[in-house]
Amino acid sequence: xAESRTQQLGFICGLDAALRVVGGKWKPLILHxxxxxxxxxxxxxxxxxxxxxxxxSQQLKDLExxxxxxxxxxxxxxxxxxxxxxxxxxxxxxTLVPLCEWGEQHQEMIASSx
Amino acid sequence: xAESRTQQLGFICGLDAALRVVGGKWKPLILHxxxxxxxxxxxxxxxxxxxxxxxxSQQLKDLExxxxxxxxxxxxxxxxxxxxxxxxxxxxxxTLVPLCEWGEQHQEMIASSx
DNA sequence: ACAAGTATGCACCTTTTGGTTAGTACCTCC
DNA sequence: GGAGGTACTAACCAAAAGGTGCATACTTGT
Numbered sequence: 001x002a003e004s005r006t007q008q009l010g011f012i013c014g015l016d017a018a019l020r021v022v023g024g025k026w027k028p029l030i031l032h033x034x035x036x037x038x039x040x041x042x043x044x045x046x047x048x049x050x051x052x053x054x055x056x057s058q059q060l061k062d063l064e065x066x067x068x069x070x071x072x073x074x075x076x077x078x079x080x081x082x083x084x085x086x087x088x089x090x091x092x093x094x095t096l097v098p099l100c101e102w103g104e105q106h107q108e109m110i111a112s113s114x
Numbered sequence: 115x116a117e118s119r120t121q122q123l124g125f126i127c128g129l130d131a132a133l134r135v136v137g138g139k140w141k142p143l144i145l146h147x148x149x150x151x152x153x154x155x156x157x158x159x160x161x162x163x164x165x166x167x168x169x170x171s172q173q174l175k176d177l178e179x180x181x182x183x184x185x186x187x188x189x190x191x192x193x194x195x196x197x198x199x200x201x202x203x204x205x206x207x208x209t210l211v212p213l214c215e216w217g218e219q220h221q222e223m224i225a226s227s228x
Numbered sequence: 229a230c231a232a233g234t235a236t237g238c239a240c241c242t243t244t245t246g247g248t249t250a251g252t253a254c255c256t257c258c
Numbered sequence: 259g260g261a262g263g264t265a266c267t268a269a270c271c272a273a274a275a276g277g278t279g280c281a282t283a284c285t286t287g288t
Contacts, residue, residue: 009225015146017224018217078234095212102209103132110131111123193265
């Protein structure tokens with residue numbers, strides 16, 4: 001029984017591979033908010049309600065290392081840094097749209113079943 | 115400024131709501147494997163490579179409480195229990211398909227950028 | 229002059245997540 | 259008759275995720 005290419009790479013399936021990139025509590029939300037437009041660090045933080053500085057920086061760094069987010073440091077003082085999706089990141093963020101819509105449609109039920 | 119219905123319910127956005135249901139390391143994979151067909155506990159465990167009994171039971175219970183997975187205990191000895199997606203679960207699993215395809219297309223890159 | 233905003237890094241701590249082992253009660257296969 | 263499969267649960271422990279507060283170095287607004 002030949003192993004599939006996916007399994008040779010150490011993934012269970014394509015979904016498992018994708019979760020390596022967007023897994024975690026904050027990454028999908030970050031991608032989602034950058035999807036509408038690129039944002040400064042502070043703007044992003046205000047969008048992703050409840051995230052701490054530490055988490056936001058860390059997750060952005062992860063996303064950058066996977067090539068889905070690009071960081072532009074304007075080297076100004078006070079600091080000014082922009083975050084944007086790369087084309088790859090944009091294609092990934094698009095796949096989250098159906099999930100987002102599902103959440104909107106069923107949010108009442110989700111809220112009631114703790 | 116009026117708060118949106120989503121925010122009244124305590125969610126940042128629809129995506130945030132959906133993540134309450136499918137958040138975590140294993141839940142998306144469980145849904146994905148149940149999408150093709152309903153499975154017995156042991157079958158599912160063999161599909162979701164690497165999951166422990168504890169995690170699989172726990173996550174299945176969570177998914178059941180959110181109404182996306184249904185559990186059928188045949189009350190036999192030795193035990194026989196089937197897990198299947200509910201219609202709601204099926205609609206959720208469908209939203210994961212694009213993500214799965216994205217993962218397949220980009221798995222080489224994902225594997226290389228640790 | 230002083231507070232607040234700016235984008236982080238660091239150290240410390242708590243919470244959540246996840247793994248391991250053992251146990252159940254019965255069956256089938258060798 | 260002992261091993262292994264079946265679908266779990268509970269207790270215990272380790273690891274990862276996540277939160278808080280402090281520090282930076284300079285600007286703008288009060």
